Amino acid sequence: MRISSPWTTKNKLLKQAATFFALGSFSLTAIAAPLDKSNIEFIGPLGENMQVKPFQTPHGQAIINNLLEQLQRNTQSVSVFGKKHSWQPFNKVNALTLGGLQALKFNIETRRFSQGTLTIKGVESAQLFIDAKLQKGDNHTYSLSLTNGSHSVILVAQQVANWNNVSLDFEPNADTDNITINTSTTQRLSAVQLFDAPTVSGLSLAPDAKQYVTSTRSYSNKTANQANVVTELKNSQNQTLYRFEGQQPSNIAWSPDNKFLVYTLGNELKQLNRKNLSIKTLAEGLEGASNFNFYDNSSLIFSWSKSPEDNNSLTKHYKGLQDRWSYARNVSQLYMLDTHSGLIKALSQGPISHSFEDAHTNRGKVLMSRQVMVMQASTHPETELVELDLQSNKITSFGKFKTFNHAKYVNKDVYVVAGPDFKNGAGRALPKGMLANNYDGQLYLLSDNGKNVKALSKQFDPAIGELHVLDNGDALIKVTEQDTQPLYLFDLSKQRFKKLNTGLDIVEQFSYSHERNPQVLLSGTTASTPQQLKRLNISKNKTDLIWDSKPLAYANTQIPTLEEFNFTNKDGVEITGRVYLPTNLDKTKKHPALVYYYGGTSPVTRGFTGRYPFNLWAENGYVVYVLQPTGATGFGQKFSAQHVNAWGDYTASDIIQGTQAFLKKYDFVDSKKVGNLGASYGGFMTMLLATKTDMFSASIAHAGISNLTSYWGEGWWGYLYSGEASKNSFPWNNAKLYSEHSPVFHADKVTTPLLLLHGDSDTNVPIGESLTMYTALKLLNKDVDLIEYKGADHQIFARDKRFDWWNTMLAYFDKHLKGEPQWWDAMYSGK
Template sequence: MFKSKFIISVSLIIFISFSSFAQTKRAITVDDLWAMKRIGSFSLSPDGKTIAYTVTSYSFGTNKGNTDIYLIDADGKNLRTLKNSEKNESEPKFSPDGKSIAFVRDGQIWQCNLDGSNEKQLTNIYTGASDFEWSPDGKKMLFVSSVYPECTTQDCNEQKDKAYEESKVKAEIFTELMYRHWNDWRGHKRSHLFLLDIATGEFKDLTEGNKEDVPPPALGSSNDFNFSPDGNEVAFTLNPEFSTAISTNNEVYLLSLSSPSSPKLISTSKGVDCQPVYSTDGKWLAWTSMKRAGFEADKKDLILFDRKTGKMKNLTEDLDRSLEEFIWSTDSKTIYFTAQNEINSSIYKLDVESGNAELFYKENYNTSISISSDGKTLFFIKQRANLPSEIFSLSTDGRNTLRQITFVNKDLLSQLEMNSVETFWCGGANGDKVQSVLVKPPFFDPNKKYPMMFLIHGGPQGAWEDNFHYRWNYQMFASQGYVVVAPNPRGSTGYGQKFTDEISGDWGGKVYTDLMNAYEYAVKNFPFIDSKNTFAAGASYGGYMINWIAGHTDRFNALVSHAGVFNLESMYGTTEELWFPEWEFGGTPWQKREVYEKWSPHRYIHNCKTPVLVIHGAKDFRVPEEQAFQLFTSLQRLGVESKFLYFPDETHFVAKPLNSKLWWNTVYDWFKKHLK
């Protein structure tokens, strides 16, 4: 009898203690989102023992971020600061001998010892330097700088800038397309590739006179130029037709550094070729390649180029996944690469000789892969829906020994209740299977009813993934007590190229069926979803689909359309990358007018009865602001309840901390207002 009472008492104490501990956690807030430190790039030392990485911290007070550099041992021990100041220090890269680190500050490249001492400025170039690469012997660097193509001296660049600044006339005369791109006016400068002699500080423009950018401003990678292992050659990416606004033809070129010569074109595809990387032994050059011209979301294959014979081979012809980034093993026999695989960005291992590729590590969202000098360990950045980016390591021996190296948000994360992603599959158009992400709200109770937040991704060739997105964040929606459902319908990547292709020319067709089927499946099969309280939101193509939904269904209590396409024909005339609409709709509006009209949401908006919150940034050149003006005007004239949140200082994205805070609070209030 005494023993039973004692067990009950102890159990009660444990339960009370656990409950008290659990209640110390809370849902994530906007302040928490911006308090999280964000890991950027990292560099592994040549001996594999040390990692240099950047961390960006944001402040509502300054309304911007600050980036610093830290060092940590490869086993996760001995964390220390390398550079921590009010200025941004970024892009740390170990020298080939491992004795120093170069980095970028104030638009110039600097170098210091591993303890941060003996700081030295390596470049002193008026037009600035960034995106650098060490030569294998550590005596030279490649870097990028934006210059006037006609200028052969820095004085020329400076005088042209000064003349423009002093001129009282700011008008421009355009004679060709691509006069603006993404979020910026393109201007007259172009990104050129430079070679720096570290000992003398002298530099040379390797692409002098070129009227296109190296690396290209679109559809490239973060690794678009590299030295050969002997340092005598450079491989780089260039689109010779970018300014036409209709070309996706990025090409790979070779340039000899040992003898005067012109760049030599070696890629053959009319689609996107980029990311040229030499094998460690120097025998091979590999790059990623898309076959089809004019399409930005074709499957990326891995092309192997024999530097001696010039013969090429497609190593991933039979793999129905699109490569993202890759690295060579130290013995040049293996290539590790990442590819989107359903909701994951998985790591694959490819045998160069046989071409056989195998799934090496599947889970979560993995990027920035690097390998130790002994070939035994992979290092990479991993994130998942309830974990912001951190550096991890993984053994290459097949045992998948995973280890977390950094813990930059450990204290903050310990205070937050965030659920991991779940997924479900349902039938879509033509009976094809469609996968959806599901995230439950914090402190979820299966016996309760929760409103549903239905999220639609952009692209349209994109996907919801198991990652921690700093703009469209699952946890931020779930924190308000919503069950988040985020489908990957037709057009989504990670499910094979056929599935991706089937949205082109059919923007409101099969994809709409996929989405609505996912919606119906969720409300019918998850009893904790309150079918009387469902909401939908999306941006870019996701905003397009919200606008389409507005004219085709009244399933939802309220909608949010961020940077959404509304009028396809006027969108064509104001966007910049014309290859995109011309591929998606089969041509120009005068060639395919019936297609543009069929799939344009503005032709159906008179059917709208659902309240819509419209959000747009004035500096969005991809989906220009006139799309939002047309949508909001239509809603107001139709008498549909609507609100317009307009950011004069934002682009396609809302990137400033205080603007983001307003964004989230406005969205929260909009949905809360329409809860039944």
Template structure:
């Protein structure tokens, strides 16, 4: 993998070098020499009066670039070994080339360097020959020819990433002396253990997390014969992510042809066909049949800005279209009519339209002052299930949902459920008699609530309910099922329900059998399922997901024999190059007897006899920190930098049962912080390889709040990082776009006026004087979830108190840092802060943020 940056990375690997003195490069790859000839008419002066100089020959030759080291071999853009490069070893760093007496020639010396942390150093290449030194494709040093052996010296800033060093040497025609070079690398002694040259295995980098082809989602045709896999790939030059889709035959598991322009498409309700809107053909609704290879235009001039869904009988589509009628404030004065009115687009309204594909007639189905949403279409295509949400600001959860059944022909409305609280998605059973409703434990008058010790359940702990339309009977089918239901759908025969659930720190699949009320877990080949789809006309399912130590993969699952086949594994070759440390589970018994789960990440080449700094990570909010390899906080990456990482899952998270998740309500750190502190102390005590004086912690959003709150409760941390953290629960509650709605669950029935002890007592800002740990505040400048003022006020308080703190904002970013280049810079800031306080190396931080005389 190549990255053209102005800096060079040196990572840990196979050959560790002590570098108190300049150290010879003892192995590299050599290509050539390749002959180069002077141009014709070289002795004729050009328009400037210059004749061709022999030194200009060095500009010729093979433009080697985009090279990478894969499993010990130099590979080109295609990832395949380039046999032009031969590995050569030299104990003293001197390399001899064979001169060509018939013509001048160019020889190439190449090596890859990796480093575990930021280091400044230099590279010297000594020779009597003319040469140039390139670092990641950019010229870093050069030297003219001469009798005396002199050095070309490149000053390097070694950042954490694999890079290449290429030396290009010109050997003159009829060169009589020995054509040789000597290469030495000079870095400070304290970084010597971080360096390796041409390692067969390399360390994980942030680029591995962000770049390369990644599986985004999967879907399967109703026939079960074909599947689609959507991928994404970031362009490092532009930072933009490009999405594309491939289609595979289930029978052969090989990619099949799909027409141009069909990448953003969906499956038709039946068969093996896909459909898409062809903007280049009068916005034509177009289909392609994989079994017959037939492309067909169904209708033209359909609405361009609309979300479409096909009726099962394929006679019509339902279009969701944004209404043209709008109420906008004009002039400098802007009236805010509700808390939600601050959000862009809140005043927009969308309604449903029916487009008959045979006649082309377009009819409006819904009207009014509230948007209407299509939840489902009945299996016989005769009715629509529609939902409408309304704000109710005087009682939590501050909104209600009404569910209607609308006749698809007459548009006659039948109200099924009116002004229900705590309910979300809805699916109609194939026989049209039952609704599958997902919602919080308090939905349907708390019939699904299962808490005994806690007065209020966690409203984010999603439950599944069966609502019988005829008699209004509600069955809470997951009341005694610990996982939280993220998504669910009926089987084609209506006898079972397939569920995607949060189960502890995993995301798994279950099939619920309605007759027996039994949950049957579906064995998956990954820890965290991100998407799934099952065939409507045959047995078969596809899903995608990743694991704690492996990126996302797409799979096909055959229910008849419970077998799984890999559809797409784009990271396979990349992961094979990387030396990952071990991940293992570690739990402890809290003082109240609760089991608090967690995970350990160890550095590659871990030695239990050594002492390692420790990073403690947590979210501590409503959801667990899942076993994602390519997460926003990549724990394997932290470990690869020489840290032991402890991930702790304290009380309050969903996926562990309602009683456990209810501990989040009206807590704001009361129990959670104690568990993190207790877990950290026990972890250190049970793992003697942890340096108890070098312990850091990091969290974001609610985890950023937890970082701040922890520092008011303990001094066990040597460094802390809060990204987008909440410092004052009251200001977050009122100012964040979703502050008061999130608090309807987190601080249920508690408000600044009726529970000030919670809003003030648990806010880190009001205990800022107790903080002694150096804290780094990170925040996106455009954060609408947790406004940037939350970091500003805590940073200001700590500066007034004379505490050690830094504050770095990310331009143009919201709550999470998503853009490619800012995300790399943001991660490097995190790495540099921990390196400064946990590894005693402040060079990286000082390079990123040099002292300003202000």
């Protein structure tokens, strides 16, 4: 046992043992050592005139829970009933009994998973909280299991006979369970911070930019898996005008005349008067209604879907490929609602769903898209773009397209976002004979009712995503540019793209005004800074900060250092990447590393957090290398087109070469302690790499594909995705592609320990993909584990599952890359 903090002891033997422990030359686990009081803070008495203590009431725990939040804050004092109380070192306290409540506070720092017993002596009634969670103990003795990181400890004492006799003793379970205690306000980044921190989950800017709506989502131990969402209407000075309590609004839309804000609340459509904040109900019974847009000041266009009645049949006769989808038989049509009378009229009808693209009020036209037929048996279902004349009800078709994302009016023409193959390859910028990757979005201008097309982005490498049109016809677009997602302005008159200065790597959401000099409200992050809300003046190309989550949730938090690391592969192509370095990394020592990738059609973007928390991994002692292998969008059409019919060929080579280059540059990384992981297509890559190289010491595949044929046939969107990834290739005409690139066909070559993670309700990549690989490797007597998450689909969303999932990955790597199996054993040994 090694203990880093000083101990205060009265026993000479304990003092000698502590010296040995600190030097690492003596190991003894049977001794419980008192924690140093100088590293513990004390506050009290709080509410000293309290005649009845909380534990003497039927609401005792609720009273303590409400006080806890104030005690947790990194402030020097706490105000209670008008009296200010300051924190002081516990070793300075010289009191017998005190009135009211008292509290102790300190941090436990661990550098590995540690277990032990904390015993609190001299306290008759108290509650112990670690990381804001109430601990259950017997006679003030608590069994602790602490993950690698910083842990806040608060003891709320209600009854103490003599504070001089109060002590806190920690007895580790083993000599490896090393803890340090301190009162520092600085902490290491934690999983709880990354998940629970408040984030802007919705935003909408008024046409005149004088008001905006934001929804902020956060989580806590109290709400568990239930998010706490707060939606507010604010003015341009960021003052709250109205706060939505209880049920939260959705489908927010602003009237063009700037008088009203409409939104749905349950199945009702509400209207809020922006001047006097009065609210009235416009319509009821709108179950299945969504996507409300003002057509003019007194009417809205929206989508209204209808699910078929459940006939409780014992069988289901499939009508087509899409019928596997749970929503395939839902039909959605467009409707128009009059805000004065509440009358609703249908704009589209029939067995085929229609989607709203845009409306042109001056011309009385509505732009819609629809599938050509129900249940199309095609790897590239056709989408038809049509225009509805509201006066004559005449429908004009602009064409049927194998690739189509969305469309918007621009004057008399139409902007379209689609892949390079749109309109017979109008957007292709590829060598002859090379197949395009139609996930690489391009911008087009359609004119003369779709007869003429002009490709606008053939020489623009970023992939076009979300599109909006300003009043002057310029396009405001969100793109994927390498591993960033910035905003660009397409100047229609000059036919050129201009990058907007948002100061963010990833623009998550944005909304714009309809002024002469439009403004943009946007939220996003960088790779090393958490979410911010900003207002952008397009003409000045300058942003103002409105809201920042860092001081709210990440104050005094250590964030890893980020470095750019690119290399040139064997084909002479630069492969970009980035490296996260743990805080205060000692480069004279060797450290374990993790290599992360996706390998599908999208790059791994530079979000501060997400499903795969690179910053958290780094703060857990790993050097983290993230690379963008060949085939991703955002690097130009030729780069993304190499994803087609490759299924890991270029990607695996890039990952292997990139890891070799990474190890050469970062010589403080232990080449024998490198792990790799990926999800979905990245999970497929992890399995495939395990059949090609033994350079990794441990591997994790989440929701990975082991057999291309079964994924193609069983995954809800398997055949659709394969329509690009395996373009024109099928099991019957290219069996070699499907077999030779499927990891399970090469399972006998695997030598690396492999962890398979999968949700048992995954419809995108069915769990059978992991079961197949697990079966093969088990029969081959390979080192393989399979963890199945109950009720989880392709992604792990629920808070409790997310924490368990993150812990599982780190515990597995700690076992194999750090030689620390205790965390993994605590989670799964004997289960």
